[in-house]
Amino acid sequence: MQKKLKFRHELKYYVNYHQYYLIRQRLRILMKQDQNANDSGEYHIRSVYFDDIENKALQEKQGGVENRHKYRIRLYNKSDTIIHLEKKIKRNTMIAKEKVAISREVMDRLLVNDYSVLANEESPLLQEVYYEMKNRLLRPKVIVDYIREAYVAKTGNVRITFDKDLRTGLNKIDPFDSDLFPVKALDEPVYILEVKYDEYIPNYIRDGLQLNGLQRQAASKYTICRKFTKANSWEDQ
Structure with missing residues (x-):
């Protein structure tokens, strides 16, 4: 049985x-830093975003479509210890995320469009990605790379992040x-x-x-990084 999605508010x-410094100084008193952060309070995120033959995720974001989704592979601190395949879903002003852990081997095969590796997976999300890659030519498009500083609070399930030094891998797709x-x-x-928060911000x-x-702001890191690629053409990678 598929787990019910939990939608949250997301403001960007x-x-x-100067604004970052002032806000961060206040948050350090009010909230706890993410437990996954290093001694500097940061961690590195690198994602490979996918899109289909029509660049649907990109076009819908640019067109302001309220109900949409996109797929990505995400890893942390340039390590293959934890690799997730994720689907980020937007419904009006709310967002939710599905994710499933995959191996380095599965990731490597997906990056060369060998989606047969997912053919016998039981995970509904992996089955969905298999269908999308087979029938809608879902393909890896761009690497999105940045440093994150995160703060969390149990009350209201609030998570506040600063994403710094946003970079793109240009046309490379292997993290x-x-x-x-x-x-x-x-x-x-x-x-x-x-x-990001559930019902309210304390x-x-x-x-x-x-x-x-x-x-x-819309501030889509995927859209920002896609402007460096041949965003409006189909490359059979």
């Missing part, structure tokens, strides 16, 4: 270094490629602030964030 903002040298994806020296966190002066 661009912040400059372990020795010739992969991600380049900066944003022209301006800004960070992406994301605020007042003490809301006061600490002081978001009134910030304007909500």
